[in-house]
């Protein structure tokens with residue numbers, strides 16, 4: 001095996017990392033292995049995982065049940081194309097997704113990543129309106145501070161200022177944006193809170209295909225949460241103005257916020273729902289877009305007669321098998337109690353950060369904990385410090401945040417939170 005010592009140097013020569021320059025100015029840490037809640041670096045240091053590999057590895061790494069699911073599936077088939085063929089793992093996964101998501105969602109389109117699931121959702125909405133004889137409904141309405149992925153359709157509905165709009169605005173379709181909901185998670189939703197989005201719906205109903213939003217938890221774009229009552233009002237408004245509602249559950253789905261799905265906080269059902277990330281327990285890239293029978297019928301009534309999308313790795317058997325195992329594992333575990341325990345641990349552990357002068361806010365919902373700083377953090381300083389403190393937390397802008405695997409122990413939650421507070425105290 002090649003000497004791991006020069007892994008970073010080799011990486012610097014040929015690899016491009018997410019949201020990174022090739023100048024090699026940001027720190028990079030070589031990982032030798034990952035098991036349970038620990039990442040082991042090639043220099044032997046063990047880090048407590050505070051990121052679940054971006055919301056995905058909810059059961060931790062190398063979980064024996066998930067390892068076995070992949071191994072078992074390898075014995076049968078690793079992949080076959082999904083056009084004209086089907087197989088047990090994909091059908092079982094679709095059945096499970098239909099069973100656990102809000103009732104009217106009955107049709108599942110498997111796809112390869114969260115961004116693609118959002119593209120698929122948008123295309124479904126547009127084709128639906130073509131099928132219903134309203135091809136002029138081509139715009140989307142969304143809320144600021146949102147994040148829906150990095151492909152062009154998804155980028156166009158990310159926050160227009162903090163997202164990538166300004167870089168690609170000449171290429172992206174112009175959609176409609178309302179302010180992010182102003183009512184906090186535990187506040188009631190008043191008429192004033194929905195006035196702006198209602199105004200946009202009323203003024204543009206004939207051209208809007210769908211409203212898309214992250215239900216209750218705005219993840220990567222903001223790490224903030226809003227009142228479930230706001231989402232319930234949005235559902236009513238979409239019905240009133242005859243507009244579809246797309247719920248992007250890719251980050252928050254599968255228990256992260258304390259409910260299985262963000263929509264469950266509000267007791268609503270969207271017309272189209274995207275899931276991904278934790279669906280495979282972080283083992284393989286897979287996502288899915290679900291829709292109602294009505295949306296599916298509209299799409300198939302469009303002149304094309306079929307839904308015009310079909311990724312090469314759609315329904316991949318390995319990913320489907322591990323997704324089935326991951327969902328079973330989640331549902332057969334005391335996940336709600338675990339998330340509550342993580343929540344309490346994060347709330348207690350992060351609380352001291354609220355007294356730091358450079359901190360604007362500290363907040364916790366479910367298994368998500370956030371320290372929001374007043375100024376952006378310096379990644380070249382805070383990232384190595386967090387590693388020195390024994391945790392893997394990857395801050396972003398003014399957000400030092402964690403969403404650990406659900407299997408994390410209370411002691412590790414305390415260590416994680418203390419390291420975050422200390423890193424902020426020493427660098428901000």
Ligand SMILES: Cc1ncc(COP(=O)(O)O)c(C=O)c1O
Nearest residue numbers: 113114115147148149219250251
């Ligand atoms: C809410 C939401 N939607 C979509 C995506 C895109 O998912 P992926 O990175 O798998 O393309 C993300 C990723 O962070 C997300 O948080």
